[in-house]
Amino acid sequence: MTFSAQKLTCIRGERVIFSALDFNIPEGSVLLLKGPNGSGKSSLLRISAGFLKPQEGIIAWNHSPLDPDIYSSKISYMGHLDPIKPSLTVRENLDFWVRLRKKNNKTTEKIFHTLNIENLAELPASFLSQGQKRRLNFARVVAESAKLWILDEPTDSFDRESEVLFTEILKKHLSMGGLAMIATHNNLDISPANTLELGNS
């Protein structure tokens, strides 16, 4: 299982964001995207998640161009936004996404436990802080148990403790043969990690 791209070019608003970009993520490893604001980290992630079509280049899953229908079940995407409805409880919010992916309710319970948010479960999501919302969104990614995680600044507004928890869960995901693609400014304690520097071309 590998996820790779060859000669990707992204043009937004007539500006070339990046061109001729290659990467390769083998099984059980993570690709960290680094670079200043506007260097195309999010665009690359959105291309990888299939929202955006690259101007040129191909994205491949196991060296064969991917089929969008099968592909979407293999990835979990976490963008800048947290898809949380304030009038539903934390449990209901998570349950919706879990059941949408045909995972059973036991998953929700387990995730609450692993992410240490059991005490928030019955709270309306409107009471959550920014960091807690972010954690709930990450809980969704974990619950979807997809092969490839595409995360855009996941540890944004995490406290120290959650960051440690995040790295732990990510390591577990990788050790089970998962793949991950993460844009981040923080120095995450993960190895082996390949880093892709954007914006110096």
Added chain:
Amino acid sequence: MNAFKLIVEKDIRLALTQGGSTMWVIMFYLLTITLFPLAVGPDPEILSRIASGVIWVAVLLAVLLSLDRLFKPDFEDGTLELLALAPIRMELVVIAKVLAHWVTTGLPLSIMAPIMGVLLSMDPNGYPALVVAMMLGTAVLSLIGAIGAALTLGIRRGGFLLSLLVLPFFVPALIFGVMAVDSTISGTMARPNFMILLALFLVSTALAPLATSAALKINLE
């Protein structure tokens, strides 16, 4: 089908809970209708003649008011992009959301229409026709409105543009909706009007989800 049901259920719940759109739409509907006797005068003869038209226009405006909220909350909090990745076709997501929208706006407005009829001293013989025509008509409004809502999603203050965009396309449903009711009351041929309403419904059911999901995908880029 499981995913479809989940989306419908969630949207209906969100519309009915605090801050959801259903209550506001119904309030708007009631207030608009009660303005007419005040403006036109209490003469039952005049009121009963304009009743079906007034109710239809009020419903149309109420639906228009709610359309801005059809996709926008999901777009703004990232729900929509995740639905695009979910194991369900975007067209089905659109149908699910439109169905939930109709159940929480068009349906209650249609059921309440006879009450509005009483306020405007409408001929009671027209009530069943009014409810049926309105159920079909509001479904058409939700479907066509969804295209406009999806197209104007990324635009700030898209609400005005949305109204300008979809109102002309609401006109056929309005004309035949009013005619269906009036012809039933006057005892002339009502059937053709209902058939045309049904045709409008079927055509928009077939085409609107395709157009809407295409527009949504552009906005997700």
